[in-house]
Amino acid sequence: MFTKKEKKFTLIRKRVPYLFILPWIIGYIAFTLGPLAFSLVMSLFDWPIAGEAKYIGLANFTKMFTADPQFYNSLIITFKFALIFVPLNLGAALVLALLITQPIKGMKFFRTIFYLPAVVSGVAVSIVWGWMFNTEYGVFNYLLSFLGIEGPMWLVDPKWAIVAIVVASAWGVGTMMLIFYTDIKSIPQEMYEAAAIDGAGPIRQFISITIPTITPTILFNVITSVIAALQQLTLVLLLTGGGPLKSTYFYGLFVYNNAFKHHELGYASANAWFMFIIIMLFTLMIFKSSSAWVFYEAEVKKEKKDKKEKKKKREVKNNEDLQKA
Amino acid sequence: MKISKRHKILVYSVLVIFSLYFIFPFLWALITAIKSEPEVFSYPPKFIPDELLFSNFVDAWNSQPFGTYFKNSVIVTVLTTIGQLISCSLVAYGFARYDFKYKNFLFVLLLSTMMIPWDVTMIPLYMQFNMLGWINTLKPLIVPAFFGSAYYIFLLRQFLMNIPKDLENAARIDGANEFQIFYKIFLPIMKAPLTLVAVLNIILVWNDYLGPLIYLQDKAKYTMTLGLASFQGVHELQIIPIMAITLVMVIPPVLVFVFAQKYIVEGISGSIK
Numbered sequence: 001m002f003t004k005k006e007k008k009f010t011l012i013r014k015r016v017p018y019l020f021i022l023p024w025i026i027g028y029i030a031f032t033l034g035p036l037a038f039s040l041v042m043s044l045f046d047w048p049i050a051g052e053a054k055y056i057g058l059a060n061f062t063k064m065f066t067a068d069p070q071f072y073n074s075l076i077i078t079f080k081f082a083l084i085f086v087p088l089n090l091g092a093a094l095v096l097a098l099l100i101t102q103p104i105k106g107m108k109f110f111r112t113i114f115y116l117p118a119v120v121s122g123v124a125v126s127i128v129w130g131w132m133f134n135t136e137y138g139v140f141n142y143l144l145s146f147l148g149i150e151g152p153m154w155l156v157d158p159k160w161a162i163v164a165i166v167v168a169s170a171w172g173v174g175t176m177m178l179i180f181y182t183d184i185k186s187i188p189q190e191m192y193e194a195a196a197i198d199g200a201g202p203i204r205q206f207i208s209i210t211i212p213t214i215t216p217t218i219l220f221n222v223i224t225s226v227i228a229a230l231q232q233l234t235l236v237l238l239l240t241g242g243g244p245l246k247s248t249y250f251y252g253l254f255v256y257n258n259a260f261k262h263h264e265l266g267y268a269s270a271n272a273w274f275m276f277i278i279i280m281l282f283t284l285m286i287f288k289s290s291s292a293w294v295f296y297e298a299e300v301k302k303e304k305k306d307k308k309e310k311k312k313k314r315e316v317k318n319n320e321d322l323q324k325a
Numbered sequence: 326m327k328i329s330k331r332h333k334i335l336v337y338s339v340l341v342i343f344s345l346y347f348i349f350p351f352l353w354a355l356i357t358a359i360k361s362e363p364e365v366f367s368y369p370p371k372f373i374p375d376e377l378l379f380s381n382f383v384d385a386w387n388s389q390p391f392g393t394y395f396k397n398s399v400i401v402t403v404l405t406t407i408g409q410l411i412s413c414s415l416v417a418y419g420f421a422r423y424d425f426k427y428k429n430f431l432f433v434l435l436l437s438t439m440m441i442p443w444d445v446t447m448i449p450l451y452m453q454f455n456m457l458g459w460i461n462t463l464k465p466l467i468v469p470a471f472f473g474s475a476y477y478i479f480l481l482r483q484f485l486m487n488i489p490k491d492l493e494n495a496a497r498i499d500g501a502n503e504f505q506i507f508y509k510i511f512l513p514i515m516k517a518p519l520t521l522v523a524v525l526n527i528i529l530v531w532n533d534y535l536g537p538l539i540y541l542q543d544k545a546k547y548t549m550t551l552g553l554a555s556f557q558g559v560h561e562l563q564i565i566p567i568m569a570i571t572l573v574m575v576i577p578p579v580l581v582f583v584f585a586q587k588y589i590v591e592g593i594s595g596s597i598k
Contacts, residue, residue, distance in 0.1 A: 016503045017428075020419025023412040024435065027472020032438050035449035042448065096343065102336050112586065113344050116351070119582045120575045122532040123550045127557070127571055128350045131357065131564060139353055139370045171347070182593045231442050234534050238554060255444045260539065265448050272444035279442055 039269045047266035060270035071271070073246060074254035077162065081250065082229035084166050089225055090218070093173050097180035098206070111181070118174030126238035129168035130155065158247035161240050165248055169235055176221050183217040184210060215294040223286055227279055251275060351575075358382065358568040365564055382573065385566030391573075393545060394552040401466045401537075401548060402530045408470035409477055409526050410519055416473045417481035418507050422493065438475045443535075451539060465540045466533075470526075477522045480592065484518040485511070521592030524585040528578045549574050 018025075043060055047053040064071050100111045117125065132140045133154040141151025152160040187210065195205050211218075233252035236242060242249040242257075255275070259268035357365060358381055360374045386392075420432055454465040488511075496506045512519075534550045541547060547555070553574060556567045582589070 014425070017419045017423035017425040020423070020507070021416045021431065023471065024416040024473040024478065025431075027412070027469065028434070028438070031450065031469050031472065032441065032446060035446040035453065036441065038449040038452075039445050099336065099340060099343070104333060104336055110340050110344060112583070113347050115582070116579065117347055119528055119578045120532065123534045123553050124532070124571045124575055127553065127567055128354050131568070132350060132353060137366055137368055137370060142369050171350070174347075178590065179593055182590055227440065227442075231444070233443075238534075238557070252444065259448050259451075265452075269445075269448055272442065272448070275442050276445045279440060283440055 040273060042266050043270035043273050045266040047264070047269075049263040049265060053266070056266075060267045061274075063267065064270055064274065070246070070249065070254060074249045074251045077247070077249060078230055078232070078251040081162060081165065081232065082226060084162075085169060085229045086222070086225050088166065089170055089173055089176060090221055092170060093176035093180055093221065096173065096177040097184055098210075100177070100181055101184050111178075115174035115178055117171045118178075121172045122234050123238060125168055125171055126235050129164070129171070130239050133164050133168075155240055156244050158245045161244060161248045165232075165235055165239060168239060169232070176225065179217060179221060180214065183214045187213050212295055216296055219286070219290050219294050223283055226282055226286070230275065230279055230282075351572075354568045354572055357564060358385075358572055360565065362565065381565050382569045385569035386573070388563075388566050389552055389555070390544065390547075391549070391552055391570065394547045394549045397463060397546060398531060398549040401463055402527055404467045405470035405530050406523050406526045408467065408472075409474060409522060412471050412473035413477040413481055413522060414512065414515060414519060415507070417478045417485055418511060420478070421482045421485035422490075422511075435475050435478060439479075447539070454540065460540055461542050461546055463541075463546065466530075466536050474526075477526070480522065481515065481518050484515065488514065517588055518592055520585060520588045524581055524589060527581050531574075531578050 042053075044055060044057060045053045046056045046059075096114055100107055100114065132138055135141075135153050135156055138151075138154070140154070144151040154160050154164045191209050192205055195209055200208065231252050232250050233256060236248050236250045236253050237256070240248040242253050251271075255268050255271045258264050258271060356372065356374065359377045359379055360371070360381075361376060361378055364371055364374055420428065420435075450465070451460075454460055457464075459465050459468075492510060493506045496510055501509065532550065533548075534554065537548045537551050538554075541551060549570075553567070553570050556563050556570070
């Protein structure tokens with residue numbers, strides 16, 4: 001039998017967890033679920049900022065797919081950017097992380113320098129790089145001329161503007177580098193030592209030990225950087241404004257302009273929802289593929305444990321059989 | 326692990342080359358900020374100005390109400406950080422230390438919010454804040470922070486999951502109520518991951534451009550990022566004040582990072598796996 005006090009206590013205990021997570025639940029409804037649902041509704045309307053909204057069914061989506069060349073243009077540009085940016089950034093982050101794990105003096109200094117730009121991202125990045133890429137006074141091409149390279153017209157040349165954006169955004173690779181770094185650091189040294197005794201060189205060690213161990217982190221970085229690449233906005237807005245000749249008219253900018261420049265809120269909602277679905281599909285695909293190339297320590301341990309247990313059971317059974325016999 | 330001298334030289338040279346890429350833009354911004362006008366617009370560019378005009382910083386600061394912008398940025402950054410620390414620690418504690426109905430469902434819901442593109446909720450949120458009369462105030466930038474962010478909650482929860490259950494059970498036997506357990510026992514233990522959350526939030530909010538761009542119109546409400554961006558396009562290339570203000574703006578997050586470096590590295594390693 002519970003006393004009255006104890007009963008009251010368990011009742012409170014049941015409600016307490018919800019009290020703790022209540023702020024998030026309220027926030028989720030007010031700032032995520034509500035807006036998400038509303039945005040879906042808006043995508044079915046012709047919705048100007050001022051004036052009356054008019055229900056138009058799927059017309060926004062039809063317009064997007066059939067009548068707006070800017071939609072395809074910005075989509076292709078964004079994918080092109082992601083295709084260059086994601087592998088480049090991942091590769092660079094991994095190389096830098098390997099570099100700063102080398103047992104060499106002064107590593108903390110280099111680590112700080114590599115991470116520093118990631119701390120100041122956004123407006124400052126685009127402004128400083130914009131100045132360095134400047135066609136008339138830009139120091140970037142001047143430095144390249146020392147190497148005997150004649151620099152292109154960067155931000156004014158439609159062919160090179162997107163490359164300039166890649167170079168400027170790669171400046172913030174530090175965050176990803178740091179994530180790789182902390183993971184590589186946590187690999188036990190003994191594993192490498194054992195491999196070295198077996199005659200594995202540094203490259204062999206990297207392929208057989210480092211890479212397989214950090215696959216969960218690679219997965220995390222792939223997903224976050226794909227999402228970030230598909231949503232790139234601040235840098236284009238400030239660095240090129242979408243130009244020259246719409247060559248850097250990223251999808252994020254396309255949605256932003258439809259909403260806040262052309263004031264077509266319904267159409268912009270439809271655009272945004274399309275990107276939402278694309279991102280979900282990508283994330284799902286990456287996750288699906290991950291079972292083939294991501295190895296979790298816990299899973300390996302569990303498999304071993306399962307095997308052990310099976311073996312034990314078998315032994316027990318064998319013993320029982322023996323005893324019966 | 327020992328490495329050969331040749332290997333060492335190779336690693337150092339690669340490190341130095343990469344360092345140039347990461348550090349040179351800062352350096353170039355500084356060189357530009359203290360040049361005179363004719364020197365800025367000369368080609369080939371000069372690496373050491375004839376005269377070091379540090380007064381450019383003062384002129385740049387006074388060319389727009391940067392005192393006000395700075396104050397607004399500080400208000401938004403400080404208040405959102407307080408909001409995130411309170412809400413995220415509570416929510417993460419709820420998810421990490423209790424079992425309750427729909428817990429897993431709610432947690433997956435929380436994680437899924439990290440995947441929603443910013444553009445999808447941007448328009449309805451704008452209208453929502455517009456209806457509340459919050460446009461052109463700092464409220465849309467501050468208030469949501471008091472309801473937590475998925476990423477920080479996730480990070481704190483991972484930390485809290487590693488603490489043995491005996492801790493709160495002992496406190497319960499001693500007669501502490503649930504909130505006291507959170508406040509008196511767990512909050513002090515969470516100092517390190519909470520510092521990480523604060524640092525990440527300060528860096529993020531201080532640099533935020535799109536939020537202020539959408540919600541603020543009046544110059545008196547501008548944050549530093551808007552003030553800096555407004556140099557562009559108004560007049561032809563005011564490059565000296567732009568570079569000077571950029572450098573000023575970069576100082577707070579860099580300081581925060583330098584002081585909290587330890588927490589960043591530790592916190593990341595605790596949150597991914």
